[in-house]
Amino acid sequence: MLGGLRLRYSASVKRSKGTPGATQEAGQLLRLSRAGDGTLTGQHIAVAASQGDPLARELFEALGDWIGRGLASLAAIIDPAVIVVGGGVAESEDFLLPAVRSAFQSRLPGRHDRPEARVIAASLGNDAGLVGVASLAATKTA
Template identity: 55%
Template structure:
């Protein structure tokens, strides 16, 4: 067994996933807990994290562990220790690193979960060898991270990469952030489900296949169900995913104008649609890219590490001290 293990913790809206990660990016042991309800006190969430780590330590020698990395869904300050805001938890200006450091015998680092996922893809996944990459996570919303000169770039205040809240439609759909026309209102899992529900609510006959899959429970409609239907050849499901892909390409063209990356890596649950999503995204990207035809174009690929990226990246950031 390696003596250079790190523990990674990925904290999302529904689960706290933990793993022991070796220096090759392999998860040797896993643990999982439900995320405490958003109204729960910060101390209860910290107890959950510690319990997850304690379960992992039952399977390894504590002396072989060198660091603990936390990837949190929220704004993490430039000090890499304070969670400024977490939408699904009670953290507000929470000094998470110092709170955990008093309970754990290893160095603790805290980062945004998208930054952690991006670092995992940079070291072990789809962005290996690329010095300038934009990693986009398509889930219920859109998150992301920047790799510039081979390093995660977090911005002056630690909160760079909130690409989902770029405005792409002035005066468009209202977003949870309070603004209108945000990118994630048009290119995300929520957008996919919203459009499908609108068609079902309108009684459109072209969604008959989706309705048949749902039976009488229209509320059970999810992004994965639409993706499954698309993979099975349902033309309406494919059209819906292609529309998400179009909007994805538009946003990436905007990011390319500002950042000039060599690579876009698309992860998150919606990326399970594969080329049904990425094909239209590439076409829209080419149409919308400023200076198209006279400049190099970034490649657009699917992430390789799936749901484990955040956990692996948090561990590797902690191990490497980045």
């Protein structure tokens, strides 16, 4: 298991303040954030994406590209058969994993000369870490 992988990658969403509809799209995300403490979270963006918000979906595409590039670099070193993605990424798999897989496939070095790793979501989603810690604690105390 590799956690906390840090990447330096610059991505930008293609929209700008002058783009028609950008203000309305950002407005939907801001309304969702104001329903809580004013902080815009990944969960807010996932809700907006599930409601068809184009800006939220574009944000997921940018993030998916970033994650896919990082996984491709990692796979070039360790050559896994399967990459299991957990946490919030797994919770948003419908919006995020297609972009992750696309970037991974297009950026994997030597992709034509090796089997390609499958990129899948953890079946426990965001609870995978908690279940792992509980399992480890149970084996340590037994």
